[in-house]
Amino acid sequence: MVLGELGNALAGALRKLGEHTVVDEEVMDLCLKEVTKALLQADVNVQYVVQMKKNIVKAVNINELAAGLNARKLLEKAVFTELVSMLEGGALKETATKKYAPVKGKPNVVMFVGLQGSGKTTTCTKYAYHYQRKGFKPALVCADTFRAGAFDQLKQNATKARIPFYGSYVETDPAKIAFDGVKRFKDEKNDLIIVDTSGRHKQEDSLFEEMRSVAEAVKPDMTIFVMDSSIGQAAQDQARAFKATVDVGSVIVTKLDGHAKGGGAISAVAATRSPIIFIGTGEHIDEFETFDAKPFVSRLLGLGDWTGFIDKIADAIPTDSQPELLDKLAAGHFTMRILYEQFANIQKMGPMSSVMSMIPGFGNDVMPKGQEKESQAKVKRMMCLMDSMTDEELDSTDLKMLQDPKRMERIGRGAGKGPGEVVELIEEYKRLAKMMGKMKGLKVPKKGGYGQTQALNQNLNQMASAIPPAMLKQMGGVGALQSMLKSLEGKDMGEMQKMMGKMMGGKGMPPGLGGLM
Secondary structure (H helix, E strand, C coil): CCCHHHHHHHHHHHHHHHHCCCCCHHHHHHHHHHHHHHHHHCCCCHHHHHHHHHHHHHHCCHHHCCCCCCHHHHHHHHHHHHHHHHHCCHHHHHHCCCCCCCCCCCCEEEEEECCCCCCHHHHHHHHHHHHHCCCCCEEEEEECCCCCCHHHHHHHHHHHHCCCEECCCCCCCHHHHHHHHHHHHHHCCCCEEEEEECCCCCCCHHHHHHHHHHHHHHCCCEEEEEEEHHHHHHHHHHHHHHHHHCCEEEEEEECCCCCCCHHHHHHHHHCCCCCEEEEECCCCCCCEEECCHHHHHHHHCCCCCHHHHHHHHHHHCCHHHHHHHHHHHHCCCCCHHHHHHHHHHHHHCCCHHHHHCCCCCCCCCCCCHHHHHHHHHHHHHHHHHHHCCCHHHHCCCCHHHHCCHHHHHHHHHHHCCCHHHHHHHHHHHHHHHHHHHHHCCCCCCCCCCCCHHHHHHHHHHHHHHHCCHHHHHHHCCHHHHHHHHHHCCCCCHHHHHHHHHHHHCCCCCCHHHHHHC
């Protein structure tokens, strides 16, 4: 998970509060010492940390608390509020640039700038892929003529993500390449055109001059500065230098999965009043997350992010398949085909450790890297076996038929797997079928229909009974699920029903995950 060490240290400091019957000044001081130590180790500016500690002490005056107030909860809230304030730029938040979001149906030109080695070219593809999944028609233009192999890298990344690209092996003027590429994709009706520019090993005059000429040629709607988190506090000076040269409207912080200085980088950039819009959390194309300070801090402290969790499921799972699926579950019908679709959607959701960290009670290290790779390999192995099945086998609920020795042998041979792996798949299916059997009688009233609230409560109870007890306890029990519904109060009731259906449909987290961990 992003900033795993910092998150574990902060969550551990708050967790220790539960070990004390009474939270007094001594306990609070001990907790704040651990919080400040964790932040300083993450290379957060000392001045920010000292000011944050003063604000927390001022907000939670133990000696003046009114009777009945929970000092532990107040302290947790104060730590959360101050961390959010730090990542949003504190007092500078009001004057910060608003986050840019491209608009469908019109050409949005976005220019990426940054130093060499910050992950700029890879981030361009991640950004394009992110919006491609949201229905945009992105295109990539390589205006980097300085680095050898830059166009080859962009071409390879774009081809893998099935995104159109433009560049040149002979033209040496980056402004001309950028202009020609943007013009071509505007003519082809692409609505998100991303221009990748040259970088340097340090802030040089030639780099800034080139950025200005490319910006004048393409007149971008947004200029995004890509910054390597490993530089820590130095991010502030770097972001300001780029902002003084071109109109940097947003920042993307990369490599947050592998460096201890990431916390310092994020807090430093926040002070430049340029909003961080995304963070890079790994090398793969889907290891790219939208940045929002409140959910980010909530996950960092081990408090989860239900709204982000639900949105993750919504992005991965097509809504047009929901009515049929819910009808089948209401009838207690669970097949290998539904299991296959569940696994496919789990893969769409990206790294499982990132998804798990959105569930309250699950720490940042809930799924170590090795275990995550093992789980992904297990999912792929089972999907390979299901690819070897006939339609009759995929749509059947008859266990006797699936356990027929001849069928099992044929399925294993067709997938190039041994009999033990076929047995493993059938055991996983039996376990999940039993779990999904608890969904029988699922209430799904029509949007605006009578009894929606009652149906939601009943579905909540069914969902709680379907989740393994150990996992439910770690999440915080039924109360955690109720808080999920509370966090979705502003959403349309019909939409909430869909989300509940998705979670209980075994087409994502958490029911199907139990056997993969």
